[in-house]
Amino acid sequence: MLLTITIMYLQRMARKQDERPALSTRLTYLLKRALVELEGLHAEHLAPVGVSGRELGVLLLLNGFDTTSQQQVAGRLGVDRTTMVGLVDALEEKRFLARRPDAGDRRRNVLELTPNGHAVLAQAVRASDQAERQLLSQLDDKESAQLRTLLTRVTQEPSGV
């Protein structure tokens, strides 16, 4: 009888323990942990290519749009224009892109991928694909696609803005 009560008590305590809000169930924690791990994998896989994850972002943006000033890229990348200067400096020094003044508005720098930049971008994308596959190694293809879809929907504005 006492044993039964004791067991019931312990079970109730165990449930109560489980009901405690846990850090590991918080969405911020899960997103951050996935992101940190993915950034680590990118650092590994991108190192031999010679670009950082942030730089890959710049290359992707330059590849995706035809005419682009530093400030346009900065805006799309979500960084300040002053931060952009250093990024472009590094990529220009590595000969992955070229700056030239815009003929129409000579205050602007038009950024353009060099042939070498295009080649490095292709390599970097393959490296990034590998990093992503490694992060998603526990999921099958359908689940991976689901995760991507759900994240895309989450980060989209409600009214198609």
Add this chain to the structure above:
Amino acid sequence: MLLTITIMYLQRMARKQDERPALSTRLTYLLKRALVELEGLHAEHLAPVGVSGRELGVLLLLNGFDTTSQQQVAGRLGVDRTTMVGLVDALEEKRFLARRPDAGDRRRNVLELTPNGHAVLAQAVRASDQAERQLLSQLDDKESAQLRTLLTRVTQEPSGV
């Protein structure tokens, strides 16, 4: 005839454009964007409660484990012990937790939530729930649960470590 060829060419170009690897499809980009937005929502919702997102993490850990030194919490939170000092300073000053030397090992500080700390934690969790619901407003309950499950599986080690 020429028009047809032109249209076909433009369509091919459009497809080619779509085939370009885009930043917006990169998992790092999606995760970061979701995280930044969720952190912003937390900042809003947690402000009236008087804790930061990082501090909520500490409170959740203190609530989840029974006996905890500063260094244990730091380890679980993924920050340096020197970073932990400032976090604990702030929470102690706000009377949400108390430091006391461990009787068994007087080098250690045992951290304990105060009654006030428990109350604030409950408030903060409700605020965090709201922030999460707002982020997930485009998803139904099943999809939200799916996202959480997929992220949990992604951040788990393969062999149940």
Add this chain to the structure above:
DNA sequence: TATTGTTATACTCTATAACTATA
């Protein structure tokens, strides 16, 4: 000698303010 908490210091990342050259 090793460990916990602490402080001082340095490093990274990023933004704000100020300057230049263009418009």
Add this chain to the structure above:
DNA sequence: TATAGTTATAGAGTATAACAATA
């Protein structure tokens, strides 16, 4: 007057090194 790029500076956030107390 306003804007694009640049530079210098300052502010978070975090880690490394050194120190005191304790083991």
